[in-house]
Amino acid sequence: DGDLDLPTQRKMLSMVRCDNKRRNMLKIVDARCKEWVQNVDEKTFKKYIEEEVGRVQSEFLESTIGYEEEVREEATKKLESDIWPLLQETHENFVRSCRDGIEKSFSAALDQLLPEEGNLPQSGFSSKVKELMEAAMRDFKSGAEALVPRGAPWRDRLYEKDGLVDMLQQHLRREEDTAKKQLAAQVKATCQQTLKEKLSRALVPLLDESAPSMWINVRRVHEREIEAASTRIVAILKDIGMWSKADEEASTKAMRSFAGVLVNDKFADKAQEASLADKIFAKFDTAFNRGRSRVWRLWDSPDQEVIKARELGLLVLDMFSASQLYEGDAWPPGQSKISYIDEGRKDTLASDFEAQVHQELIWAQVTRANSSTHSSVIIAALVLVLGWNEILWLITNPIYFILFVMAAGGGGVYYFLQRVGDWQQLVALALKTLMNIVSPAPPPPYSATTASNSTAAVDPLAHAAHLAGPPGRERRPMTVPAKGSARVMVPEAAATT
Template identity: 20%
Template sequence: MNVVFDVNHVDDAVVPDVLDSPIPSGGSQAIANPKRQPRLHLIDDHQQFSEKLSTFINEEWDLKEAGFSYNLAAVFGSQSTGKSKLFGTSFDVMSETARQQTTKGIWMSKDKDKKILIMDVEGTDGRERGEDQDFERKSALFSLATTEVLIVNMWEHQVGLYNGANMGLLKTVFEVNLQLFGGNRGKEKTLLLFVIRDHIGATPLSALSNTVRTDLERIWQGLAKPEGLEDCKITDYFDFMFTALAHKLLQPDKFESDVEQLRLRFTDTSNPNYVFQPQYSRRVPADGLHIYAGGIWDKVMTNKDLDLPTQQELLAQYRCDEIANAAFAIFQEKIKEFRQPVESGNIVDELGPKMKEIRGTAIKSFDKDASRYHPDVYKRKRAEMLSKANHMLEAYFLGQLKNLHKKAVSLFSTNLQQALRSDNVEFSVVVAASKKEVTDYFLQGANAIKLEETEWSYDEELYQLEQGLQEFAKTQREKELNKMLTNLEKHLRKELDEPIGLALNNPGPSMWNRVIHIYQTTVEDGEQLLQKKARTFDLDQSEQAELTLNLRRQAWVLLTKKVQEESVDGMMLLKLRNRFEEKFRYDDHGLPRVWKPDDDIDTPFQKAREETVKLVPLFATIDNTDPVKGGKFELEGSEDFDFDQSLKVLSETRQQEITTKFKRESDAFYLEAKRSVVATQAKIPYWVGVALIVLGWNEFITVITNPLYLMGLTMVGVPMVAMWYLDMLGLVETVAWKVYDQGSKIAMDKLREVLDKGRDNGRAHQRQPQEYPRSSQGKEEGGIELNSMDKKSQ
């Protein structure tokens, strides 16, 4: 095929520059090229398929990782048409003086640059094989079944001739191809590219192509088509292209131009006549081509009645197997339509009658052709085929039962849910009615798919369905109850959150009475909803009482959670600060206070803070006094619910911490009020500003002209001005002092640790002289002094 890309001339042939085997052609010199691609004798003279194809693909041609990114073409035609030379297969060809069949079997090679595999098929109508053209028919059929493009090479003077134009061969190929691959109608196609050699131009290419097309259509119309494919067209399986090459000797320039145009059909993907189109691909990965091609060749070799045994019984066994396989292949193809819907969980309508019809058709087809063979073999093979068919159909039978089971459960669920949407229905009655309905549905469907001459049973599936429905009803009951309780919980949360939040944000002596009243009102509404819904589930008195108690507990838990959320430190400080501001910053009429120098700030401050601090103990414990009946409101406890413990909100420690934090925050309000009074008194004379400008002019110029000074002034001055403008200087000062105090404490703690460590080292040093007599007295004296110091320090 490479010659279509790089052309060299050898007599009346075109030879590739990539594949360099010797090509004797009259007096020509052999052409060699060190870049030659290895070639494989794919199918030899003995019709044996080569086992080396996998090795060549993976190692010699480096196509192991090619996947689908490769192409496959085949070349065949009458013997002595120069096809091997024309398309660059680089296989041995005939000489000019010995016009006889040259290409032996089928050879395969690869293009040097492109990922294109070329099969060169031996010439047809050669006198080497004589009238036995069995191999030519098989090889042509193999080429059609495996390649994307089949190049038919013929001379111009052969057009219109039955044998010379390979029409007889193509007729046989079309017939067998239609039988084997007729099921792929419109799915997989092969391109037939007819190359007409020595085209002088007297007859236009269009006229030649029309002649060939007419012959092909006439052949196709005369084919004996299988059942169901009577109306198929040749274009359902094949596409056609026609091209011509000028006479090599009479029109050399035109020949070169034609070869160039032919080359572009194989290399230029933008060419409108590009041959390797996606619809021609066999979708076979390169690393699996050897398996695919080998399987196709096996099909071709075992087709029809080739090489049958002579003994009657052996012949019967062979033919019965072949007939059974053919009938069973049709049987499998027809039942494929059930696989996808059954595996997808769908109920196939009329599955039983359809399976019975398909099975009966397969058995009748077997009986028709196999009944004339040995009776015992025929009966045995018939029983085997029936058992095999039943075995395959049983998978669909079980799959349909599984889908019926799912559908029945789904119907049961749907019916049950629809019934439960109504009021005043009894759960047990609804379950019994729904169970009977879906069980009848399952039995009707199961009986419809049970075939005769089988041992199929659905007893186990029926038992599993009944158990499943019972379990589903129990689960559905619990699920609906939980769903109802979840909705009630959402309702309770919605009814409790906002009112309780408003009550806690307005603390006072009656705060807890309002909270308890909100709880009781919400629980009463929830109990009414619970009793209304519980009737649909056939609950007895004890179950209703338990659900009611759980409802009250859940509502109380939601209440306490809301209280805890509103009682965290941040929220408590916010509440206290709001109450303090309300008392300190605003007067009795709700107007903001503007402090004057003569106003008494201390008394209102002390009064507002004391009143605010009294609110902290109010939040410490929930007062569960019943606002309507009086007395204490209580709930029965459980393992997971402690009512008395739930009343505690703030511990003593937290109360002290919150009070301390609030007092510190209130100090800032006090300081702010004091500063506002001082600010009204402090007035700077105008002459001070003038003096500052006159006396500080030089310094001002120095600062603004020095980038370092200017940057430092900006970094310090801008924040100070911003804080002054926002009236935050007092707050910043307070924070600074707190940081200073905390830092001082940390420094003192560190210093104390250093001193303690030094004192410990001193004590250890005093203990060392115990081993020496002279130092013992001094040690005791020193010990007394240290002990005295320790006591003093303590």
């Protein structure tokens, strides 16, 4: 070295020898890296590598004492830059492990936000997911930077495009989108289940009652529940960030179709029950016989009342024959009017009902005839003829006459209330009689096919007597369902004078 007096020659020699020593040291480091990797984990990686790399640099600087300082520094930096590629794979494995832990923690926290099956999410779902994502990204950045030793070029690579930070953020967004789609499907399924429960509860009393306005009420309940379910879905989808106008229209259409199928299933089940015939007759019996063995008075008109009661019964049959969920041509696309009862069964139900109506009409006419009071008039006439002297004596004695009038009046009132009816019915009968005198009009004929054919050819009273046999025949038992269940009418003896 004493011959190196010229600066240029000394610098060139320093460069050559420092480079040789650097290569030798790099081989030694390459062998040591395997030992380093086995002695570290995520927590100790940064500190351990910094110490080992510092020790290598110190050894290299000691071995190059006497060479140009500038050349030594450049060789030391190059040695350090050559060491990091040897440790990059280990560093990436630790960062990847850190990212996997962050992803698992995020997925677990996201699952906690999702409601259990059958429940709806709480409000603020999107904001809570956003907070989870921000916390996950902070934790990853902090953990990844904690794995970068001093002087390593890996920190910038974390934040470059398609780097580990960018990849993690994309993964979290995919997890968020998947969770939102799953939640949206769960919300729709839950709202459909809620719609089914509420609509079913509302339909049961309407089907049991079978009122003339049943389909009007069914349409009202149907629209109300669809509107409530659609509003609930839109509010939740907006909250979770999964709403769009197209989704709202599709959701409403799906809800309407689902509700329509539910209504049709309910009516189809009811229409196929054997108790439908009893339900039809029950509606007639409630209007005609008032749900019991009715006593028909002289002023009652079975021929007129049977028409109205029969129409109510046939209306029940018509309501359960085909769907009337939408009026006219107002059916939405994809839905159409369906029949619940085939024509054969409908004809059978109608024929059986007409036969029952005819029997009830004949029974009412017989009961009305037996309720006449002409025998009471004959008895009063006999009293006047045979008891003339006693009547004259009673009239000539005011005290006894007043007592007799009071007793007779009380007896008459009791008689009319028990036998004939209340005063309102008497007034109604008087007005009806007066109207018939002023503008006489024949009573409308009974429109039932079976009944009209039978009563036109045969006298009703004679036919009833033929059916009933001797006085005191018991009324035919009939099954009449009450609201929600079947009711059996107990046979009662015919009312006779």
